[in-house]
Amino acid sequence: xxxxxxxxxxxxxxxxxxxxxxxxxxxxxxxxxxxxxxxxxxxxxxxxxxxxxxxxxxxxxxxxxxxxxxxxxxxxxxxxxxxxxxxxxxxxxxxxxxxxxxxxxxxxxxxxxxxxxxxxxxxxxxxxxxxxxxxxxxxxxxxx
Numbered sequence: 001x002x003x004x005x006x007x008x009x010x011x012x013x014x015x016x017x018x019x020x021x022x023x024x025x026x027x028x029x030x031x032x033x034x035x036x037x038x039x040x041x042x043x044x045x046x047x048x049x050x051x052x053x054x055x056x057x058x059x060x061x062x063x064x065x066x067x068x069x070x071x072x073x074x075x076x077x078x079x080x081x082x083x084x085x086x087x088x089x090x091x092x093x094x095x096x097x098x099x100x101x102x103x104x105x106x107x108x109x110x111x112x113x114x115x116x117x118x119x120x121x122x123x124x125x126x127x128x129x130x131x132x133x134x135x136x137x138x139x140x141x142x143x144x
Contacts, residue, residue: 029126035102037062037117043099045071052127055090059083062118065110068098081110082122 029051035041046055059082066088070076078098080088090100108115 029128031124033120033122033124035064035120035122037119038105039102039120040104041100041102043067043069043101045099046095046126048096048129050129051095052129053092053095054127055095056125057082057088058123059086059088060121060123062120063115064117064120065103065108065115066100067103068094068100070098072097079110081115 033041061084063084064082066080066082068078068080068090082088094100102120103109105117108117
């Protein structure tokens, strides 16, 4: 592995990185998700107790498909193709009214196109609920 400096990455990648860093300064809870090729994330809605109305993620290393399904109207859904280097932002209703998941290897299609899975790392930033700051220890609450 090698580290990439800002000068070794194209301007689009540098812009994405800068955007994520700016978001992470505003969004308080940051964690890194490390998924092996056969890894997936089950459908879930983040806890309003710990998460605010904004989630931002930077998808790295390999593509994956994120599916959002409305919790009250399951026929209302959307799939996002997360290419390596893609930055996504979910806000408001997308956070609270839709479950989100990363599809399993055998379900990993975007339209008719098969999306082969590999090792994936994602940097996830989340806002805190209104009125919740960092605790006395200066640490953010647990991940959502």
